[in-house]
Amino acid sequence: MKIKSIVVTSLVTLGFVGSSLAAMIPLTNASFEDGPLPAQGGYNGLVPTNWVQIASGNGNLGHQWDDPLLPGMDGNIFAFWQGSATAESGLAQQLTTAITTGEEYQLTLAAYARGANKKFSFDIRTDPSIAGGVSLIGGAKTTGDMTDAFVDYQLSGTATADAAANAAYLVMYRSADPVNGQQRLDNVRLDTIPEPATLGLIGLFGAGILFVRRRLTI
């Protein structure tokens, strides 16, 4: 009975270890519901609160209030970025958590390609820009072709350098090639992903406990 109790406690503990390895990195106004809000059913050309604009020229960023909601959206408001003859378009946000070498960082973004430009890129950089500063994940990661409805896209990269809290930026953008085409975005999530080696060790440890449990027939 005592051994059974230890085994159960160990399995519960392992469960906690497994779930705590994937950690969400806090973002502010990640669903763009803080605005600045457009009129209901309308849109504006304003930069989302707590985000930094990566673009030049007017009208390359904004919010839209969809009524009724498009499937796959999170709340009523999404942000959009679109091209012009000269501008690349994107958003960046300063990360309040430190970046650690060897950790994998995964962006999940609900996005929608409306027009010719069907790819977006993700990076973590020391500067809120497409090419300024340095990339902390070995360079930008880019999607394949997106669809014309809101679905989740995931991109990830492994940190090649440390950065202190408030010294790195989540950077997301669509390129200027082709210049035409709006992309819509919503529900931005950033997580650290456990290393496969760590998961493997936990799996082995768990299998070991199950083996012991069977041998003891508890």
Ligand SMILES: [Ca+2]
């Ligand atoms: Ca939203």
